[in-house]
Amino acid sequence: MIELNNISKTYNIGTPNQEKIFEHFNLEIPTGEFLSIIGSNGSGKTSLLNLICGSVIPESGSIKLIEDRKDETEIVDITHFPEHKRYVKIGRVLQDPAAGTCPSMTLRENLALADNKNKPWNLGYAVNKKKEKIYQEKLSYLGFGLENKLDTLVGSFSGGERQAIALLMATLTPIDYLILDEHTAALDPKSSELIMNLTEQIIEELDVTVIMITHNLKYALKYGNRLIMMHKGRILLDKKGQAKQELELEKLLDQFFEISIEVGNTV
Numbered sequence: 616m617i618e619l620n621n622i623s624k625t626y627n628i629g630t631p632n633q634e635k636i637f638e639h640f641n642l643e644i645p646t647g648e649f650l651s652i653i654g655s656n657g658s659g660k661t662s663l664l665n666l667i668c669g670s671v672i673p674e675s676g677s678i679k680l681i682e683d684r685k686d687e688t689e690i691v692d693i694t695h696f697p698e699h700k701r702y703v704k705i706g707r708v709l710q711d712p713a714a715g716t717c718p719s720m721t722l723r724e725n726l727a728l729a730d731n732k733n734k735p736w737n738l739g740y741a742v743n744k745k746k747e748k749i750y751q752e753k754l755s756y757l758g759f760g761l762e763n764k765l766d767t768l769v770g771s772f773s774g775g776e777r778q779a780i781a782l783l784m785a786t787l788t789p790i791d792y793l794i795l796d797e798h799t800a801a802l803d804p805k806s807s808e809l810i811m812n813l814t815e816q817i818i819e820e821l822d823v824t825v826i827m828i829t830h831n832l833k834y835a836l837k838y839g840n841r842l843i844m845m846h847k848g849r850i851l852l853d854k855k856g857q858a859k860q861e862l863e864l865e866k867l868l869d870q871f872f873e874i875s876i877e878v879g880n881t882v
Contacts, residue, residue: 617644617667617792617824622676624662636662637673637848646682646791648855649818649825651835654845655875660828663845664796667826668707669698680704682791703733706785706823707794708778710801715781718770722761722780725769726750729784753783757813775806779813786817793818795827799834807831811838832867846874 622640627633636659644650654660665671666678672695680691693701709715716725730746747765754762757779761772769777778798786793795814799807811834818825829835835842841855842862851874854862 616646616681617642617826618677618679618681619643619663619666620677620679622666622673622678624666624671624673635848637666640676640848642843642850644824644826646824647822648841649839650827650841650843651839652826652828652843652845653830653832653835653871655871657847658845658874659848660845661796662848664707664794664826664828667701667792668705668794669693669696669701680791704791705794706788706790706792707796708781708785708798710797712774712777712781712801715784716769716777718768720769721766722754722769722772723747723750723765725780725784726753726765726787729787732788753787756816757783758809773806774802775809778802778806778810782810782813782817786821786823790821790823793821793823793825795825795829797828797830800830814838832864832871836862836864836867844870844874 619640619642622637623635624637624640625633625635640659642663652660652663662671666673676694677692678694680689680693682689707715717728720728727746750765751762754765759776759779761776761780764772769780772780778801782798798814799810802810814827815838825839827834827839836859840859842852842859843850843854844852844867852870
């Protein structure tokens with residue numbers, strides 16, 4: 616479980632651009648949940664993910680990982696953990712396909728980087744050719760025909776292909792939490808559908824806790840077992856299980872449109 620307790624966060628403190636995003640914010644995300652998050656621009660969606668991943672630190676409150684381990688409960692306060700220490704258990708896929716991969720390196724080299732996450736490099740070869748078959752098997756699973764392009768520069772691939780690679784890299788080593796930060800927003804509709812189908816398959820295989828931000832309300836309704844709508848650092852709507860399944864797109868769209876207009880955004 617991820618527990619955010621009494622979180623307060625303000626940007627640009629002491630400047631004319633000072634902005635309070637969260638004040639006494641609370642959220643619990645149980646282990647194994649697939650949470651979809653929607654909301655207007657500036658609602659705090661990305662700030663929430665940044666707080667969990669460690670690129671943003673709150674002024675007050677705590678962020679804890681709580682897991683049941685056999686006969687005991689393990690509680691780890693990660694509020695002030697550096698990002699690299701959190702990524703031992705967290706995989707994240709960003710909105711920009713270029714952000715999750717190294718374009719000037721080959722596909723093989725990118726996968727080797729991801730495969731060595733949390734491991735000491737020491738002296739030796741960065742790329743283990745003995746793992747070529749393993750990489751090819753995992754790439755064939757993506758369905759983009761990348762298994763025979765290990766020596767191709769990643770920068771030459773399409774946006775959809777690079778996002779599929781980023782998704783594979785984020786889940787190549789064991790993780791407990793998968794963070795999807797609008798990971799289809801920069802893709803065309805066909806690629807978006809392919810990536811969402813792939814995402815669902817990977818999540819089912821890994822059985823991880825998932826947090827997904829999306830502006831696509833259809834995806835928010837279709838995927839996951841819980842949906843929250845955020846606005847100005849608050850949770851306006853929180854539906855899970857059967858209650859989420861009963862949500863109607865048109866009503867959700869109306870509410871989303873209303874809060875977007877309020878802050879000067881368009882849907």
